[in-house]
Amino acid sequence: MEALNNLLGGTLVPDVLFYAFAALTLLCAILVVANPFSRNPVTSAMFLVLTIISMAGLFLLLHAFFLAAVQILVYAGAVIVLFLFVIMLLDLKEEQRRRINAFGFVAGVVSVGLITAIFLKCLHHTALPVVDQPVLEGSTEALGKLLFTQYVLPFEVVSILLLVAMIGVILLSKKDAKTAPPGELGLPGITVENKPKGAGETAKPFAVSARPGEEK
Amino acid sequence: MHVGLEQYLTVSFLLFALGLLGVIMRRNLLVIYMSLELMLNATNLALVSFSRFNDKLDGQVVVFFIITVAAAEVAVGLALIVALYRKRQTVHVEDLTSMKL
Numbered sequence: 001m002e003a004l005n006n007l008l009g010g011t012l013v014p015d016v017l018f019y020a021f022a023a024l025t026l027l028c029a030i031l032v033v034a035n036p037f038s039r040n041p042v043t044s045a046m047f048l049v050l051t052i053i054s055m056a057g058l059f060l061l062l063h064a065f066f067l068a069a070v071q072i073l074v075y076a077g078a079v080i081v082l083f084l085f086v087i088m089l090l091d092l093k094e095e096q097r098r099r100i101n102a103f104g105f106v107a108g109v110v111s112v113g114l115i116t117a118i119f120l121k122c123l124h125h126t127a128l129p130v131v132d133q134p135v136l137e138g139s140t141e142a143l144g145k146l147l148f149t150q151y152v153l154p155f156e157v158v159s160i161l162l163l164v165a166m167i168g169v170i171l172l173s174k175k176d177a178k179t180a181p182p183g184e185l186g187l188p189g190i191t192v193e194n195k196p197k198g199a200g201e202t203a204k205p206f207a208v209s210a211r212p213g214e215e216k
Numbered sequence: 217m218h219v220g221l222e223q224y225l226t227v228s229f230l231l232f233a234l235g236l237l238g239v240i241m242r243r244n245l246l247v248i249y250m251s252l253e254l255m256l257n258a259t260n261l262a263l264v265s266f267s268r269f270n271d272k273l274d275g276q277v278v279v280f281f282i283i284t285v286a287a288a289e290v291a292v293g294l295a296l297i298v299a300l301y302r303k304r305q306t307v308h309v310e311d312l313t314s315m316k317l
Contacts, residue, residue, distance in 0.1 A: 011218060018219045022227045029231055029254055033238035033247075041246045048250050055257055062224070062268045064276055067260075067283075074283050079253065079290050086294045087246060090301050101243075101310075108240040112233050119229045128221045134268050138276045151277050158284050165288035172295040 018061055024054040041092060045083045052076050064138035224265035231258035245297055245307040249290070256286050 028051040032044045052075040059068035147155055231254060238251030260279045267275025301307055 015219045018223065022223075025227065026230055026234070029234045032250055032254060033234050033242065039244075041244060041250075044247050044250050048253065051254065052257065055261060058224070058227070058261060059264055062264050064264045064268070064279075067264060067276055067279055070280065070283055071260075074287055075253075075257075079287060082290055082294055083246065083250065086298060089298065090307065092246075092307065101241075104241050108237050111240060112237055115233060115236065116229075123222065123225065129269050130220070131269050131271070134271065136268050136271050136273065138264075138267070138273065142273055143276055143280070146273050146277055147280070154281060158281055161285065162288055165292050169291050169295040172292070172299050 014061055018058070021054045021057040021061065025051055025058065028054065041087050042084065045080055045087065048083070049076050049080050052080070062138070063134075063136065066138055066140040066143050221265055221269040225262060228258045228262040228265070231255075231261065243309050245300075245309060248309070249293055249297070253286065253290070256282060 028047045031047040032051060035043055035047070037043075052071060056068040056071040056076075059065075059071060235251045235253075235255035235258060238254065239248050242248055242251065260282055263275040263279050263282075267273060267279075297307060300312070304312065306312070
């Protein structure tokens with residue numbers, strides 16, 4: 001038991017775990033962006049889940065426990081489900097292979113090369129803090145205290161942002177009243193397709209009473 | 217080699233570069249969106265590691281806000297994609313050229 005504690009308390013196990021999680025994250029990220037076996041967006045979404053989860057592992061290694069939990073809850077739980085929902089809703093056909101865009105290829109290589117140069121330059125010329133045993137713990141309590149004292153105004157602003165986003169999504173995904181064909185009964189949402197079966201005769205009085213202006 | 221800030225920043229940078237490559241080179245709007253998420257996650261990782269190695273919790277608070285904003289952004293963006301698909305029946309960026317001169 002003590003040997004196990006020594007092992008976990010040392011730096012060997014976290015280091016090995018870091019390399020494992022980092023490799024998993026990068027591998028899955030590559031498969032999200034350029035999967036040689038499948039062009040299906042569902043595959044990309046699934047590998048995005050794996051990327052997110054292994055990144056939560058990296059957060060755990062950085063002792064950001066609360067953020068690791070939030071990462072899994074929000075990203076793997078909500079965002080990816082939303083992605084999958086939309087993919088299924090759109091009913092996409094298998095993306096056919098188009099010839100690769102030369103301009104896009106050149107733009108990608110050049111921008112990634114430039115950003116690599118910036119990164120290496122920064123890494124060389126900046127004195128990074130050297131800490132052998134960092135002590136910071138991103139526990140829920142510490143983060144909550146900071147969030148509700150120093151950062152309470154941004155917290156409220158973010159809540160308003162979420163409200164605005166919700167209203168925006170409802171407005172965007174609502175059917176346009178002008179372009180949508182009017183429902184058979186003249187009521188929004190009730191059309192020929194989704195009218196309940198067997199409602200042909202019995203629904204007629206309802207239809208008449210729903211539009212009193214067209215009564216004989 | 218002992219894992220320090222440099223290693224975490226390298227992983228974060230590689231993730232960011234992958235996301236950038238995906239945004240520029242992929243043609244499917246949904247995959248472009250997933251690559252954007254990848255880039256956001258890369259910055260999150262960088263911020264958390266800065267926070268850890270500078271012994272300040274502020275970086276993690278910023279990450280919290282980034283996650284919130286990213287969730288809102290995904291909801292709005294996917295609603296836009298659905299609205300676009302209703303009008304054009306495509307999510308392929310090369311088919312969306314109505315703003316081309």
